[in-house]
Amino acid sequence: MKTSPVPRILLVEDDPTSRAFLTAAVEAVPAEVDGVDTLAAAMALGNAEDYQLWLFDAHLPDGSGIDLLRRLRERHPGTLAVAHTATGETEVRDRLIASGFAEVLVKPLPAVAVRAAVRRLLGLPERDVAMALSSIGDADAPIWDDDVAARALNGNRAHIATLRELFTQELPNARRSISSAAVLGNVDAMRGELHKLRASCGFVGAARLAQAVQELQAQPDSSLLLAQFDRAAQDTVAPPAAG
Known part of the structure; x- marks a missing residue:
């Protein structure tokens, strides 16, 4: 070992x-x-x-x-x-x-x-000051919220850029999985994918998508919220990853 x-x-x-x-x-x-x-x-x-x-x-x-x-x-x-x-x-x-x-x-x-x-x-000494993570998502949520990402990553801009690149690469796969589960009426599979995606949104500050994910989690059978989620996912992938 x-x-x-x-x-x-x-x-x-x-x-x-x-x-x-x-x-x-x-x-x-x-x-x-x-x-x-x-x-x-x-x-x-x-x-x-x-x-x-x-x-x-x-x-x-x-x-x-x-x-x-x-x-x-x-x-x-x-x-x-x-x-x-x-x-x-x-x-x-x-x-x-x-x-x-x-x-x-x-x-x-x-x-x-x-x-x-x-x-x-x-049992190691504390070296950080605890920080509260603000909730993300409101009616006019930006695509990327750099403040949320900075709080999640302790202000490390290099990590923010790296994780956003990884996030946008993986997002199309998550979007397809959620859409496919919706077509099949598999609510459990939808919620499982949304569960994972919501956490990732918070780490990278994907505010608009996080809001759409949260709303779709609450009403996975809503075609309107599914369309809203799909638009938010497209918007998130389209812009430059760095804010």
Whole structure:
């Protein structure tokens, strides 16, 4: 097994933009991060390596964060674990805590909040001042909100540009998946894709799209809101990524 002078953290997140954001946030702790996108990959690494902390997405393409935690705890009962999710409902948080997660992070959230949680759980000194993330989206929401992105990424403009480029590359695939699920009437699949996309919007400051996603989540059977989402996605991809 590898050794490191800084904490080693296993990050599991299937959305590329969210994974890139969380990796950058945690590496600044400082920490060494191994990022994977499936339960199967996490099982392979988690059983082969020693980690000081696990950072698991609650919803994965091949399972759940709760199931992953249960399986890895069979061999590593003392490893600390944090769940991250775009679902802010109290019952979801309570279920995750009851399953053994020490903390639940609700996406989107600023990088300083991620680092604060990691440092607190690992007993490391605090070096960031906690920052509140303002809600995004109103009737006249801009396509890109640089202030939201700056708060999420602690003002790192280079990271903002990089993550926005990745986000706009992945957005057409997410848009197609959501549209296809809508055509098939598969509301669960729609909500799953929208759930992931909403967190990514917050990380990169895609304000207009975030608003459209939130409204479509509430009424996934609305053809009007689906058309609004589609227009917002097109507008987000069309302009330059940097604000």
